Amino acid sequence: MKNPISAVAALALIVGSGLIHGTWTNRWRTAPALAELAARLDSVPTVLGDWTATAQAIPPRQMAIAGAVGQISRVYTNPTKGLTVSVLLLCGLPGNISTHTPDVCYPGA
Known part of the structure; x- marks a missing residue:
């Protein structure tokens, strides 16, 4: 990825999906x-x-x-x-x- 905007968008997508999944599955709380x-x-x-x-x-x-x-x-x-x-x-x-x-x-x- 030579375009920095694409790299930032991909990183935001990965982090965002991880946070959503963690919230839905109660990863960080009981x-x-x-x-x-x-x-x-x-x-x-x-x-x-x-x-x-x-x-x-x-x-x-x-x-x-x-x-x-x-x-x-x-x-x-x-x-x-x-x-x-x-x-x-x-x-x-x-x-x-x-x-x-x-x-x-x-x-x-």
Whole structure:
């Protein structure tokens, strides 16, 4: 781009679109309803038919890295059928919760 006006216009377009996207996705602040939604995780039942849940701890450091404001981590077991299922529900803004490298979830990776 030899024309400085074109360069400035392109830069303004890139910065402007980044600011608009950041505002729409709450990149720089927490959504007000997030705490209310996180509180609803407590209503997930620990007994579902023959399935019984055991709570699992998630280290606070991992929660902070993920940017999660609420979570449940449980292992549901069905002794009748000898089956287990791990369940992890996180509440937070997309960003770090959905896109990160494996070493965030699996420190040994």
